[in-house]
Amino acid sequence: MSLKLIEKHRSFGGEQCKYSHYSEVLQCDMTFSIYLPSNKEGKKIPLIWWLSGLTCTDDNFSQKSGFQRLAEKYQAAVFIPDTSPRGEQVADDEAWDLGQGAGFYLNATQNPWAKHYNMYTYIIDELTAIASTLVPNFSGEESIMGHSMGGHGALVIGMKNPARFKAISAFSPILSPSQVPWGIKAFTTYLGEDQTSWKEWDASELVKAANVPPVLIMQGTQDDFYPKQLEETLFLENARKNKQEINYKKMEGYDHSYFFIASFLDDHFAFHMKYLR
C-alpha cells in the first residue's frame, strides 16, 4: 500500500487531508479525503464514513458541507471515499448517472464493469485497512452517513455490516433502488437483468434483516428528485413490518443541494455520537 498525501489544510483545529493511492480492489488510481480532529486530549477517536452522491468526488463533502466544525467538536475522524473507480482504462458511460461518478457502492458482476466497479469491497476492506493506519488513537467504533446515491450506499453498507456500524444516517437517499429509474438503470447495467441479484443491494430488502443499526433519514420537500428517485414508501413499510424504528424526517422547503446537508449536519453528528461513545 503506497499512499501519497496530495493536500493538507488545517481546518477548525484539525487537518483536512486528501490522498491518492493505487487501489488493488478497483485496479486503478484513486483519491480519498479524511479529516483528523486535533485530539488535544489524547482520547480514542471514532470514525464516521461519508458517501457522496452521483457525479461527486471526495471533494464535495469536504469543501461544501462545513462538517469539519462538527468533527472537531465531537473529536471524530471522517473518511470520504470517491464515488466510483476512475481513469481512462475504466469503463464509463456518457450519462451522468452511470459509470464514473456513479459507482452505487456495490460490486458489479457484469462486463465491462466487473473488473473495476467493486466499490463495496473497496470501502469495506481496502479503505478500512487504510483508515486504521491514518486515524491515530482509533477507538474501533464506526458509523456511516451519505447523500442521495451515497445515502443508498450508507444504508446498504451499514445494514450489511450491523456489528460494525453503530449508526446510519442519510440525506435524500435512494431507498428503493430496484423500483426507481436511477437504481433500475444502475442495477441492470452493473448486476444484470436477473433481479434476484439486486436484493442484496437494495435498502428496502436489507431493512427486513434481524439486526438493523439505528437509522436517521432526512428528505427535503423541495427536492427535484423526490419522490421519483427517492420514494420512501416501500422502505418504511418493510421497516415497520420488521418492527425496525426508522427516524424518517421530511424537511420543509429544502432541496437536494449541499445547502440542505450543511443545514442539518449538526443533527446527524449528534445522532451518530449517541451510538459512538
Add this chain to the structure above:
Amino acid sequence: MSLKLIEKHRSFGGEQCKYSHYSEVLQCDMTFSIYLPSNKEGKKIPLIWWLSGLTCTDDNFSQKSGFQRLAEKYQAAVFIPDTSPRGEQVADDEAWDLGQGAGFYLNATQNPWAKHYNMYTYIIDELTAIASTLVPNFSGEESIMGHSMGGHGALVIGMKNPARFKAISAFSPILSPSQVPWGIKAFTTYLGEDQTSWKEWDASELVKAANVPPVLIMQGTQDDFYPKQLEETLFLENARKNKQEINYKKMEGYDHSYFFIASFLDDHFAFHMKYLR
C-alpha cells in the same frame, strides 16, 4: 433595474439566493448572491458585505464557507458581489491575477479597462440600491468583510466610507497593494504608472485617515502568499502612527483556503455584530 432570480436554496432556515442583472455601472451582465435570514421575529436586519478573492465568483463564499449558519444565528443578511465585470465584450487578460476575476474593487482609469472596471461604484451605488430592495426590514446598519483581494476591497471600501460601514474584517488581505506584486500589476494596469493615483486604493494609505472603523484581520502562518503578497508591516505601522487600533491576528498552521475562512467565521461574525446592534 431588472433582476432575475436564478437560484434559491433554503439554508439554515433562511434563503440563499443568486440573481443576474444588467449592470449600468459595469455595462455588462452580472450575477450576485445574497442570504436572507428567516427573520421569524420580524426584527430589523443588518447587512454584511462579503468580497471574494482573485479568480472567485459570488459562489465561492456561498458554497464553501458555511457562513449561512452564522447569518441565520445573528439574523444578518449577507451580500456577495462577483469579483469583476464579466463577458466577451469586457477587457480581459490571460493571467489569472488580472482582468476578469481580478477587479480589485476599484474604478479603473486606463483603457481598455475604464469602460467596465468600476467595481467600487458598482458596489457602493448600484448594488447598494439593489440590496435595499432585497433585504426585508433592513436596519440600515452595514459592515464589510473579505478574503485576499477581497480583504483589500473590504478595507478600502470600509475606510473610504467610515460613516456607513460599522466594522471591517478580512482574512489574508492584501494590505499594501502599492508595495506587492499583485497590487503593483493591477494598479499599473487599471490606474496607470502615476503612483499618486494609487493612494486612494491602498489600505496602508487609507488607514492614516481620522476616522477608521473597527478592523479585525486574520492571517494564516502557512499561507503560500504570505508575506510576499500580504505583507502587513507598513499597514500596521501607519495604523500605529495614527493611533488606530487594528486587531491583527496570526493564525498558526492555517493556509489561504476556504478551510481557513470557515474555521474562523464565527469570530468574524461575532466581531461585526458587536458594532451592528
